[in-house]
Amino acid sequence: MKARGYLTISVIVIFVILLPIFSILVYSFGGDSDTLRHLLDTVLWGYVYNTLKLILYVSILSLVFGISAAYITTFYSFRFDKTISILLAMPFVIPTYIMGYIYSDIFGFYGPVHMLLKDLGLPTKSYFDVLHFNTIVVILSLVLYPYIYLIVKSSFLKNSTALLYPALSLGKNRYQLFWKVILPLSRPAIAGSLALVVMEVVNEYGAVAYYGVDTLSTAIFSSWFGLNDPKSAAFLSIIAMSIILVLLAVEKLSRGGSSYRSEPISKELVKDELKGIPKVLAYVFLFIPIFFGFVLPFIWIVIYSFKYATQMIDDEFLSAIVNSFVSASVSALIIIMLSFFISYSIRISGSKQAPYLSRVASMGYAIPGVVIGVGVLTLFGGLDSFLIELLSLDGLLISGTVVALIFGYSVRFLAVGISTIEGSYDKVSININKASRNLGFGFWKTLWSVEFPIMKKTLLFGFLLVFVDVIKELPLTLVVRPFNYETLATKTYDYADNTMVQESAIYALIIVLLCFIPMIISNKGD
Amino acid sequence: MLSIKNISKSFADKKVLENISMNINKGEIVSLLGKSGSGKSTLLNIIAGFEVSDSGSCVYAEQTIFDNKHFVEPQNRNIGFVFQNYALFPHLSVAKNITFGISNRDKEYQKHKASELLELIGMKEMGAKYPHQLSGGQQQRVAIARVLARQSDLILFDEPFSSIDTELKLALIEEITHIVRSQNKTAIFVTHCPREALFISDKIAYIENGTLAQYDEPKELVSSPSCMSITNLFGKNSFMFKEHKIAR
Numbered sequence: 001m002k003a004r005g006y007l008t009i010s011v012i013v014i015f016v017i018l019l020p021i022f023s024i025l026v027y028s029f030g031g032d033s034d035t036l037r038h039l040l041d042t043v044l045w046g047y048v049y050n051t052l053k054l055i056l057y058v059s060i061l062s063l064v065f066g067i068s069a070a071y072i073t074t075f076y077s078f079r080f081d082k083t084i085s086i087l088l089a090m091p092f093v094i095p096t097y098i099m100g101y102i103y104s105d106i107f108g109f110y111g112p113v114h115m116l117l118k119d120l121g122l123p124t125k126s127y128f129d130v131l132h133f134n135t136i137v138v139i140l141s142l143v144l145y146p147y148i149y150l151i152v153k154s155s156f157l158k159n160s161t162a163l164l165y166p167a168l169s170l171g172k173n174r175y176q177l178f179w180k181v182i183l184p185l186s187r188p189a190i191a192g193s194l195a196l197v198v199m200e201v202v203n204e205y206g207a208v209a210y211y212g213v214d215t216l217s218t219a220i221f222s223s224w225f226g227l228n229d230p231k232s233a234a235f236l237s238i239i240a241m242s243i244i245l246v247l248l249a250v251e252k253l254s255r256g257g258s259s260y261r262s263e264p265i266s267k268e269l270v271k272d273e274l275k276g277i278p279k280v281l282a283y284v285f286l287f288i289p290i291f292f293g294f295v296l297p298f299i300w301i302v303i304y305s306f307k308y309a310t311q312m313i314d315d316e317f318l319s320a321i322v323n324s325f326v327s328a329s330v331s332a333l334i335i336i337m338l339s340f341f342i343s344y345s346i347r348i349s350g351s352k353q354a355p356y357l358s359r360v361a362s363m364g365y366a367i368p369g370v371v372i373g374v375g376v377l378t379l380f381g382g383l384d385s386f387l388i389e390l391l392s393l394d395g396l397l398i399s400g401t402v403v404a405l406i407f408g409y410s411v412r413f414l415a416v417g418i419s420t421i422e423g424s425y426d427k428v429s430i431n432i433n434k435a436s437r438n439l440g441f442g443f444w445k446t447l448w449s450v451e452f453p454i455m456k457k458t459l460l461f462g463f464l465l466v467f468v469d470v471i472k473e474l475p476l477t478l479v480v481r482p483f484n485y486e487t488l489a490t491k492t493y494d495y496a497d498n499t500m501v502q503e504s505a506i507y508a509l510i511i512v513l514l515c516f517i518p519m520i521i522s523n524k525g526d
Numbered sequence: 527m528l529s530i531k532n533i534s535k536s537f538a539d540k541k542v543l544e545n546i547s548m549n550i551n552k553g554e555i556v557s558l559l560g561k562s563g564s565g566k567s568t569l570l571n572i573i574a575g576f577e578v579s580d581s582g583s584c585v586y587a588e589q590t591i592f593d594n595k596h597f598v599e600p601q602n603r604n605i606g607f608v609f610q611n612y613a614l615f616p617h618l619s620v621a622k623n624i625t626f627g628i629s630n631r632d633k634e635y636q637k638h639k640a641s642e643l644l645e646l647i648g649m650k651e652m653g654a655k656y657p658h659q660l661s662g663g664q665q666q667r668v669a670i671a672r673v674l675a676r677q678s679d680l681i682l683f684d685e686p687f688s689s690i691d692t693e694l695k696l697a698l699i700e701e702i703t704h705i706v707r708s709q710n711k712t713a714i715f716v717t718h719c720p721r722e723a724l725f726i727s728d729k730i731a732y733i734e735n736g737t738l739a740q741y742d743e744p745k746e747l748v749s750s751p752s753c754m755s756i757t758n759l760f761g762k763n764s765f766m767f768k769e770h771k772i773a774r
Contacts, residue, residue, distance in 0.1 A: 350577070352538075431613035434576050435669075437600040438607040439627030439676060449629075453617040 006345040006352060006443060013338060014361040016409055020375025021241075021367065026233035027378045034231040039236075043214070048239065051215045054137065054208070055201050055243075061141035062197050065289050066148025067190065072282050074156040075178070077271040084286055085153075092146045093515035094301075095472045095489070097206025098508045099139050101496040102297045104130055104210065131211045136206050139207060142293035144200050148193040155189030156182055162311030191251045195366075198247055203368040204241055205475035208495050216240040217475065220370045224377075224479065235377060237371035239336060244366050298510040303503030312506045316486065321510060324487040327402060328470040332463045338410065339417030340459060344447055347425055348433055358422060362415030369412055373479025376408040402481050408480045410468050416469055420462035421455065426455055465519045527712050528573070528680060533582030535568055535720040535736075542568050543736045546582070550680070550712060550729075554702065555724035557715045559759075560733035566716045567732070568683050573714070574607045575600030586680065605682035606673030606711075610688055612656035612665040620668050621653035627676040636656070643671040646705065662690055663698050670705060681706065683715040687722060699725060720759050724748075732756055 073085045091099075101342055105111050107130040117123075160184050205217045216236055223232040249489050342361060364372060380399035393497040398404055433453070436446040452459075474489045483488065488507045495504035530549040533544040542565045550556050571577040573584060575591070575598065583593035586605065591598040601769075614623050624643050625636040628680040644650050647667035657665055666686060673681050686702070687695050703726045706713045717723050723730050724744050729740040740752040751757040 050743040429609075429611055429613060431611060432615060434574075434600070435607065435609060435613040435615070435672075436626070437576075438574060438605070439672065440601045440604070441627075442599065442601050448616055449626075454615070 003348045003350065003443070006341075007349040007351065007357075010342045010345040010357065013342065014357065017338075017361065017414055018363060020372055020379045020411055021348060021363065023379040023382070024234045024241075024371065024375040026375055028231065028238045030219060035223065035227050036235055039219070039223070039232055044219070044236075044239075047214050047216050047219045048243075050133075050213060051202060051217075051240070051243065054140070054213070054215060055198050055247075056131075057134075057137040057195060058140045058144065058201050059194055061137060062145040062148050063190070065145035066193070067152055068304045069122070069145070069149045069286060070153035070156055071178070072274075072286065074153055074160065075271060076274045076282065078274040078279055084290070087294065088149055088286065089146045089519065090135045091143050091289065093512050094297050094508075095206075095474070096140055096143045096200070096204055096292065096300075097474055097489075097496075098492060098504075099143050099293075099297055099503045100136070100207030100210050101492070101504060101508075102300050103135065103139055104496075105501040106296070106300060107135075124486040133211075133213050136208055136211045136213050136476060138292075140201060140204060142289060144197045145289060145293070147196045147200075148190065151189045151193035151196075152186055154253030154270055155186040159185045164437065180432075187347070195251065199244060199366050199368075202244055203370075205368075205370055206476070210496060211448065216243075217368055217370050219477075220329065220368075220374060224374060230374070230381075231380060233241065233374045237368075237374050240368050240371055241366075245322060248366065248396050288295055298512065301505050301509050304502045305509040307505075308503050309506060311496060312503055313499060316491070317506065319435070320488050320491045320507065322484045323485060324471050324489070324510075327405060327409070328467045331406045331413070331470045332466040334406065335410050335413055335417045336421075336459055336463045339414060339421050339462065340447075340451075340455070343418055343421040343425060344451060347430065348443075358418050362418055364411040365413065365415035366449070367412070369408075370479055372408055372411050373476045376404055376411070376480050380404050380407075395438075399480075402482060402485070404490070405477065405480045405482070405485075408476050409473065412468050412473070412476055413466050416466050417462050420465060424455060424458035444511065461518065461521060464521065468515050471511055527554075527587065529585045530542075530573070531583050533569065533572060533579045533584070535565070535572065535577065535579050541573075541736055543579070545724075546733070546736075546738050548731055548738065548741050550714065551679075552712055553710055554728045555706060555708075555713045555715065555718055555726055556729045556731060557727040558731050558733060559720060559723045561718055562718060564733045565736040566718075566733045567684055570607075570684055570714065570716050574605055574682055575603055581749075604676060604678050606678035608669045608673060608681065608683045608686050609755070612657075612662075612669040612684045614665055614668055614672075616654075616657055619653065620655050620657070620660070622650065623657065623668055624671045624675050626672060639675050643674055646674070647671045663694055666690070666698065666702070670702060674709060674711075680712045680714070683713060685716050685718070687717070687719075698765060724760075732759075 044320070069088050073088065094102075107113050111130075117504060158244065160177075202215075202217065204215070208215050209218045209221070216239060220233045220236045220240065223229050223236060225389065342358065346357055377399055384397045384399050388395075432450060433446060436450045441449060471487075472489060472495055477487055477490055478493065481487070484493070488511050491512065492504045492507040493502065529548075531547045533542070533543055533546040545648075546557075546569060558569060560566045568577060572579045573586075578597065579592065584591050584671070589598075589602055590596050593765065615626065618626065621640040622691045624640045628636055628639060629656065631639075636723065640653060641650075644653050647670065647673075649664060649667060652660070652664070657668070660668065661726070664694060683702075690698055715722070715726060727744055730743060730744055730747050731745065732752075734753070734755055740747055740756055742750075747756055747759045751760060
């Protein structure tokens with residue numbers, strides 16, 4: 001089979017993966033419902049407003065944390081700067097919903113801070129309306145700013161080393177270099193990382209539901225499970241998808257024809273040393289996201305994990321671990337294999353249009369987990385009905401099974417696999433592949449004997465990234481999981497939802513410890 | 527040995543090659559000479575099977591490797607290809623790189639062939655090393671040994687000397703042409719450097735804007751150029767041709 005033949009197989013695979021999204025589109029426009037009309041007349045625009053407001057506020061705060069932290073750690077040296085650089089990325093390991101539960105406990109009415117102030121005889125009531133929109137803004141920003149920090153920092157480093165010496169030779173100082181050259185050149189990195197933050201905000205379910213903030217994500221859930229109206233859920237899903245697609249399109253259009261490429265040079269950036277008051281201010285500023293985004297919640301998780309360990313480690317706990325491991329391992333393996341095949345067939349096709357295929361395949365990541373969940377259930381529900389009628393069977397055949405859940409994860413996280421593999425492929429010459437074929441090896445033999453050994457570390461890293469993403473994923477799991485199928489994420493949610501936040505700590509601890517693995521590997525640069 | 531007829535190729539609306547025809551005899555060294563973007567590397571890729579021509583045909587060793595009905599996949603053509611950046615497999619040792627194309631043969635044969643070719647390229651003690659431990663010239667020689675192991679009669683070289691330091695270039699050109707001639711191989715070199723073309727070739731094909739402007743022996747291109755660009759190109763290098771003739 002020619003390279004084009006394998007590319008055609010990839011197109012078919014991507015089409016199948018995206019079927020849930022198509023099914024929502026078809027389903028949502030397929031009719032009308034009373035609930036939908038009621039939603040439109042009453043609360044729908046409030047959900048949209050809340051979602052947009054949340055996106056705006058979290059974006060601003062994440063940009064402030066992310067860009068400032070990237071600026072300080074890239075251009076200045078100070079004591080412990082390397083350790084601080086690593087710690088700034090650590091809030092990544094704590095999922096938003098867990099962070100939400102933790103802060104509701106710490107600052108809640110019966111939490112340690114409130115009780116301490118009460119013991120000291122200080123007024124407390126007015127301070128502790130913690131279940132508030134603004135708290136969610138801060139919590140999401142604390143968890144999501146590392147996207148901006150890591151991506152923008154990498155762009156600052158690349159552009160600075162490329163342009164520092166030309167700019168200095170043209171009489172510009174570092175301050176002018178940053179504002180006039182580095183920051184504008186880093187716009188794609190800022191926009192790209194902000195897009196990830198926006199997607200996570202729209203995807204967020206656990207924390208916003210717990211804090212009683214009505215967003216599109218919570219509305220989709222209520223429509224499906226509360227009002228039992230899949231059509232309304234599908235329609236709301238379309239609105240959620242549209243918000244993300246419109247924001248991405250606006251950013252893309254606003255770039256126009258500008259080019260943001262610069263060639264990196266191998267000189268190391270010489271940093272200025274921070275001294276005096278600026279140094280103190282830098283420490284204070286960087287302390288805030290590190291302490292509140294990682295140290296404090298992590299300490300909370302460890303303390304309560306030990307406190308409730310004997311009570312919580314039981315068959316349910318072990319079963320949740322096994323379920324999480326099995327579903328995450330199988331999903332990650334399937335996703336990485338598909339990503340490898342798709343990326344490889346695109347790589348060798350030689351077609352200039354083929355790279356667009358990977359963007360289409362990556363659409364799932366831009367779509368909230370709950371929306372994909374609705375799409376999977378709609379698709380498999382229809383398929384089940386068809387099969388039941390055809391074969392005269394009873395019960396659910398595919399929907400409500402682990403197969404549907406794994407398929408949902410594949411739709412959502414295929415982008416993670418593809419982007420990891422393509423990022424590595426950029427550094428491997430296509431001539432390596434041509435050389436193998438020239439020496440008598442065909443598609444599969446080259447894939448196995450040449451591409452796989454060269455890419456195996458990337459594939460392993462990609463596997464871990466997907467594995468962790470699946471372990472953390474809450475909304476999709478809640479929607480698609482089989483009855484009584486519990487994972488670490490759903491158990492954490494269940495306990496928190498039943499006002500047993502502290503008891504959920506040990507489930508959260510396992511999730512957080514697993515999330516450390518790819519962080520440690522990427523920090524080692526291996 | 528190799529006969530190509532009326533090969534044309536376009537990318538989008540841009541015509542890269544137009545009706546290229548030429549014959550290459552066994553044991554000949556031919557250079558595809560032309561400016562950057564003239565289409566010479568595309569022609570090489572079409573012969574190797576990495577690109578598909580829009581029209582035309584190619585017969586190699588009395589077998590049609592492509593025309594409007596047939597297309598032999600690159601892995602089945604047994605035409606050697608030496609890449610500009612060598613394209614050695616980074617995860618394999620030098621010896622494994624050399625025997626990669628004959629890994630279906632028995633171990634003893636592979637071992638014997640690796641040792642024979644390592645000796646031929648003057649790297650007898652370096653079989654256990656990895657590509658990143660080699661200089662550019664050494665990597666180039668391993669790339670050639672890898673092709674020779676397959677016993678391909680035709681070897682294609684895509685700008686093989688462009689990444690080599692000027693000081694080393696001349697010695698490497700001599701060494702590689704010596705290896706090719708001593709093994710009685712047919713070779714096609716892509717180059718944009720007229721000096722290189724004059725130095726190594728039995729025939730030169732000058733490609734301009736996707737068309738074959740002249741295909742002849744070096745002395746003919748120098749003495750009877752078919753177009754102004756060839757005159758301009760070799761006017762400056764005619765002394766090189768005399769030196770080359772004396773050297774040979």
